[in-house]
Amino acid sequence: MAIEASFTIDQSEFPLSGIFEELPDATVELDRVVPTDEAVIPYFWIHAEGIGGFETDLADDAGVRDVAIIDEVEDQIFLRIEWDLSRESVLTAMVDTPVALLSGIGDERRWTFEVRSADQEGVSEFQAYCRKRDISIELTELHALSSLRSDREYDLTDGQQRALVLAYTRGYFDSPREATQRDLADELGISHQAVSSRLQRGIRRLVASTLVAND
Numbered sequence: 001m002a003i004e005a006s007f008t009i010d011q012s013e014f015p016l017s018g019i020f021e022e023l024p025d026a027t028v029e030l031d032r033v034v035p036t037d038e039a040v041i042p043y044f045w046i047h048a049e050g051i052g053g054f055e056t057d058l059a060d061d062a063g064v065r066d067v068a069i070i071d072e073v074e075d076q077i078f079l080r081i082e083w084d085l086s087r088e089s090v091l092t093a094m095v096d097t098p099v100a101l102l103s104g105i106g107d108e109r110r111w112t113f114e115v116r117s118a119d120q121e122g123v124s125e126f127q128a129y130c131r132k133r134d135i136s137i138e139l140t141e142l143h144a145l146s147s148l149r150s151d152r153e154y155d156l157t158d159g160q161q162r163a164l165v166l167a168y169t170r171g172y173f174d175s176p177r178e179a180t181q182r183d184l185a186d187e188l189g190i191s192h193q194a195v196s197s198r199l200q201r202g203i204r205r206l207v208a209s210t211l212v213a214n215d
Contacts (some may be wrong), residue, residue, distance in 0.1 A: 003030035004102070004157070004192070005123050006114045006141035009090055011106060013136060015063030015083070016044075020108040023048040030104035031078075040085070041068070041103040041104070046077045063087045090137065093129045098122040103201060105193035113142075114201070125187055163188065163195055172199075188201070 011017060019026055026048035030041050046054070054077055058067040066082040074135050085092055090113070094101050096209070099115040117123045123142065130137050143157065156164070166187060171178025185195045 001120075001144045002116060002118055003120050003123050003124075003144055004114060004141065005099075006112065007137045007139045008110045008112050009109060009137050010133070011110055014090055014106065014111045015087075016058060016106065016122060018058050019046060022054065023051065024108045025049065026107070027052070027196075028106045029196075030101070040083055040091070041101060042080050044079055044081060046079065047075060047076050051075050051077055058155045062140050063089050063091065088135070089151050090130065090135055092134060093126055093133075094153050097126040101127045103197040105197055107193065110193075112191060114197055114198065142176070156202055156205055157198075160198045160205065163198040164206075167199060 004083065011020060014123040019028055023046070026046055031043035031045060031046065035128050049097045052072070055073050058095045068080050069077060070080055071078040075192050083091060090111075094113075094115065099117045101115040102116055104111060104113045115123070115126065117126070127137070127139070129135075141159070147185060160201070163184065164200060167179070167186055170184065170187075171173060172181070172184060181195045181199070188195065
């Protein structure tokens with residue numbers, strides 16, 4: 001049975017720490033795409049106020065070989081990265097074990113990742129890889145994917161459904177917004193990054209179930 005797991009690591013345990021030295025209030029989001037070459041998780045977004053003129057040479061970060069700015073949109077920068085996989089990290093753990101990255105969001109304190117494996121053994125192998133190499137991860141959520149039980153559930157996890165319903169009722173989707181992600185996070189008792197991930201993944205599943213699958 002497929003398993004999804006969420007875990008956190010200290011910000012210093014993952015490459016890209018140079019971003020937070022220059023932009024301590026930034027949020028970094030790995031862009032989960034299927035690359036056209038063999039690159040591993042090649043794209044990411046940096047979200048921060050006053051990000052214009054960002055010049056940190058991230059290639060100096062351990063685990064990073066090269067970085068290129070692709071685009072700038074208001075308070076966001078879209079970059080392509082080439083990782084140095086010779087340095088063992090949580091990134092190589094995801095590459096060398098049978099888990100697939102669903103989302104990765106970081107701030108100046110920690111990174112929050114969500115991964116999926118075909119079975120429990122895959123998650124256990126990932127954890128063992130990290131323990132053996134002293135990569136400090138903290139498992140925060142583990143659940144089996146449930147089958148689609150009704151046409152109304154759209155294969156959402158309980159966490160995604162709660163986040164989406166709360167966002168709707170609190171006016172997060174209104175224009176102008178009546179609530180922020182931090183407001184939702186406080187009410188749900190989870191991190192801002194976890195709210196962002198649940199909303200993103202929940203919306204993606206709704207689109208896949210209602211607009212793509214039925215096309």
